[in-house]
Amino acid sequence: MTDLSSVLHSKLPLAAWVIDIESATVPLLNCAAKKLLKGSLEDINSRQRTLCGALKKRFSLYLESHKQGHLLPFMWLFKSKEGKYFNVIGSVITLENGRKGLSLEAHPASHLLASSADGVDQDGVTSVDFLTQFTTLPVAMFDRSGTQIGSSHCFTNQFGEVKHIQELFAAAGAANHFMRRFSEHSCLSQEIRLVTKNGIRWHLIEVSLDAKTGHFYLVTQDIQEKRDHEIDVYRLNNYDALTNLPNRKLLYQQLENALFNAIKRNRQFGLLYLDLDDFKVINDHFGHRVGDELIQQVAERIKSSIPAEACLYRLGGDEFVVVMENTKSLTELERLAEMIMQNAAQTYPVAKMEMMITASIGIASYPQHANDVDNLLKNADAAMYRAKSAGHNLYRIYENDMADNINAHLTLGGGLRKGIEEEQFVLYYQPKIRLPDETVVGAEALIRWIHPELGMISPDQFIPLAEESGLILPLGEWVIRRACRQLQEWREAGHAPIRLSVNLSSRQFMQANLVSMVERVLCETGVDPQYLELELTESMLMVDAQQSIEKLHSFRKLGLTLSIDDFGTGYSSLAYLKKLPIQTLKIDRSFINDLGIDDDNDTIVKATISMANNLNLKVIAEGVESRSQVDALNGYECAEVQGYLFAKPLASTEFLSYIMQHGVSNHQMRMM
Numbered sequence: 035m036t037d038l039s040s041v042l043h044s045k046l047p048l049a050a051w052v053i054d055i056e057s058a059t060v061p062l063l064n065c066a067a068k069k070l071l072k073g074s075l076e077d078i079n080s081r082q083r084t085l086c087g088a089l090k091k092r093f094s095l096y097l098e099s100h101k102q103g104h105l106l107p108f109m110w111l112f113k114s115k116e117g118k119y120f121n122v123i124g125s126v127i128t129l130e131n132g133r134k135g136l137s138l139e140a141h142p143a144s145h146l147l148a149s150s151a152d153g154v155d156q157d158g159v160t161s162v163d164f165l166t167q168f169t170t171l172p173v174a175m176f177d178r179s180g181t182q183i184g185s186s187h188c189f190t191n192q193f194g195e196v197k198h199i200q201e202l203f204a205a206a207g208a209a210n211h212f213m214r215r216f217s218e219h220s221c222l223s224q225e226i227r228l229v230t231k232n233g234i235r236w237h238l239i240e241v242s243l244d245a246k247t248g249h250f251y252l253v254t255q256d257i258q259e260k261r262d263h264e265i266d267v268y269r270l271n272n273y274d275a276l277t278n279l280p281n282r283k284l285l286y287q288q289l290e291n292a293l294f295n296a297i298k299r300n301r302q303f304g305l306l307y308l309d310l311d312d313f314k315v316i317n318d319h320f321g322h323r324v325g326d327e328l329i330q331q332v333a334e335r336i337k338s339s340i341p342a343e344a345c346l347y348r349l350g351g352d353e354f355v356v357v358m359e360n361t362k363s364l365t366e367l368e369r370l371a372e373m374i375m376q377n378a379a380q381t382y383p384v385a386k387m388e389m390m391i392t393a394s395i396g397i398a399s400y401p402q403h404a405n406d407v408d409n410l411l412k413n414a415d416a417a418m419y420r421a422k423s424a425g426h427n428l429y430r431i432y433e434n435d436m437a438d439n440i441n442a443h444l445t446l447g448g449g450l451r452k453g454i455e456e457e458q459f460v461l462y463y464q465p466k467i468r469l470p471d472e473t474v475v476g477a478e479a480l481i482r483w484i485h486p487e488l489g490m491i492s493p494d495q496f497i498p499l500a501e502e503s504g505l506i507l508p509l510g511e512w513v514i515r516r517a518c519r520q521l522q523e524w525r526e527a528g529h530a531p532i533r534l535s536v537n538l539s540s541r542q543f544m545q546a547n548l549v550s551m552v553e554r555v556l557c558e559t560g561v562d563p564q565y566l567e568l569e570l571t572e573s574m575l576m577v578d579a580q581q582s583i584e585k586l587h588s589f590r591k592l593g594l595t596l597s598i599d600d601f602g603t604g605y606s607s608l609a610y611l612k613k614l615p616i617q618t619l620k621i622d623r624s625f626i627n628d629l630g631i632d633d634d635n636d637t638i639v640k641a642t643i644s645m646a647n648n649l650n651l652k653v654i655a656e657g658v659e660s661r662s663q664v665d666a667l668n669g670y671e672c673a674e675v676q677g678y679l680f681a682k683p684l685a686s687t688e689f690l691s692y693i694m695q696h697g698v699s700n701h702q703m704r705m706m
């Protein structure tokens with residue numbers, strides 16, 4: 035017999051026993067306890083005495099709070115099989131095995147609860163008075179009709195004066211529902227929202243009926259924190275912390291559901307795969323904090339521009355997916371993509387800057403483009419890639435060969451670094467022609483990749499890859515150096531100098547040391563800066579307008595000329611551009627293409643040229659392919675043109691033959 039068990043025996047005639055909290059067993063008990071607990075313990079005669087269901091429930095609240103480190107005094111009203119009442123009082127002890135235990139003893143309480151139905155015993159003591167003794171246990175007693183007849187201080191502290199049990203329940207009808215369930219069981223526990231003095235909070239409640247009086251006891255435990263924690267864990271697993279949008283895991287779940295519903299009801303659904311254009315540039319240039327803020331704002335913008343029945347997910351980085359169930363046609367998805375692109379492209383106030391970013395979108399729909407979730411996502415992704423390589427800020431619907439194209443892209447990507455190391459690139463030159471005399475006044479340098487296996491690859495195919503991988507920086511520097519050397523070579527060969535323009539990409543423009551790099555190359559090659567022109571796009575200037583202006587001024591100080599390429603495809607106005615130190619506007623090919631076809635288009639071109647002339651900006655039209663276009667542009671007083679009508683981009687020797695044949699303007703000759 036251990037010391038502990040002799041202690042228990044010394045308590046006779048009181049019933050005394052020990053509970054092992056962790057295993058919910060009763061390792062030790064004295065004879066009186068064995069008698070008292072008969073029916074409340076399983077295997078009472080074996081050493082494996084476990085608490086049976088009802089008793090376990092009684093202990094659950096106490097054990098739970100003990101686990102959380104609260105060492106509450108244990109007090110409990112116990113009714114024996116014979117109907118006698120006992121106050122069970124306990125204290126926490128350490129067992130031989132080192133585990134926590136509870137040492138309990140039962141004191142007869144008949145003088146308290148041998149009460150009549152009105153709750154008063156023979157000695158005149160109210161049967162509910164004992165409740166007030168509980169200072170840490172929220173417990174209350176109600177009569178059959180649900181009217182409160184007593185409660186512990188702790189209960190009143192938490193819930194205030196509760197006259198009727200109905201006042202406790204937060205949800206309308208919850209009380210009636212609970213009482214109905216309770217009438218079917220004599221003991222019930224449930225997680226439910228109760229109205230406390232601190233607002234509505236989740237509780238675990240236990241109710242037990244006193245069959246003798248018909249009163250019932252209610253014990254409550256506040257589990258709001260536990261619930262909050264569960265919700266936090268759920269959010270952590272299923273939602274993106276930065277944007278609060280559902281994540282990839284929930285996306286897969288919704289797509290599986292959507293597929294199931296679509297198959298069952300013979301319906302269609304679609305998804306849009308979005309990737310922000312040149313987001314890397316922003317992250318690299320301004321740091322991740324600014325990048326994160328922009329992502330948050332973009333997410334909000336997209337969310338507010340999609341209909342309620344569509345759902346937006348963030349896959350990570352700058353990738354998002356919109357799922358739209360029960361679609362009728364692809365046009366619906368196209369309209370959604372247009373709406374998102376339009377809204378997303380408006381400026382964002384981030385870190386005291388006005389930032390701009392666009393999105394490329396790929397569309398895939400069930401059942402047209404795939405029959406399973408993985409392939410739908412893969413195909414929408416492939417379509418998004420196609421949109422990106424077609425020039426950003428576009429959407430594309432999936433077509434069969436797109437996935438193959440991605441593979442081609444990856445092969446190209448791998449070869450790009452090698453291509454730069456092995457100088458597999460050349461510059462082609464497309465003449466710029468002055469109107470109305472049609473003499474050559476300059477050229478645009480356009481890069482070509484002479485791939486050892488694939489042959490000549492156009493910049494549209496590899497510039498986006500170079501941008502994404504960051505290889506645009508060494509490649510861009512190579513272009514500027516090559517263009518300057520070319521100017522010097524022509525000059526040294528005795529040709530009249532011409533103005534040569536090179537294109538810059540967004541990421542290159544963001545490069546911190548761009549101006550000093552250009553200055554160094556000019557020095558190295560000895561080129562007069564007035565013959566070097568940079569072609570920039572509106573969108574790259576808008577990413578960070580203030581810094582752009584400073585950079586442009588630095589270039590002007592160096593003596594370079596600056597031109598806005600693809601004018602009309604971005605969002606800036608002429609009034610805004612006038613604030614920038616630029617000299618030339620290059621009207622986008624799409625406007626020139628529609629000259630003479632669409633009256634509205636002609637009006638726009640005419641007005642743009644006239645306004646630009648008034649603002650002292652020179653206008654050049656790109657993509658001129660027909661004589662009628664030249665005639666129209668002449669009529670609008672456009673200064674220069676460039677296009678296949680005069681010459682395609684030419685290799686350097688062909689370009690030389692071209693200018694020898696067509697001549698360079700006298701003005702240029704005089705400058706030699």
Ligand code: C2E
Pocket residue numbers: 464479480481492493494497510513536537538539569599600623656657658659676677678679683
């Ligand atoms: P861009 O700067 O707008 O160049 C004009 C594009 O239009 C060139 O395509 C040119 O070949 C094409 N083009 C010229 N005239 C006509 C015409 O009459 N009709 C038609 N249909 N097209 C015409 P390319 O050479 O394929 O270049 C495409 C784009 O790649 C360029 O557009 C430019 O944004 C970019 N790019 C080219 N070279 C470089 C470079 O060295 N660096 C960077 N960052 N981008 C470059």
Ligand code: MG
Pocket residue numbers: 478537569599
């Ligand atoms: Mg250009």
Ligand code: MG
Pocket residue numbers: 599600620622623656
């Ligand atoms: Mg252009």
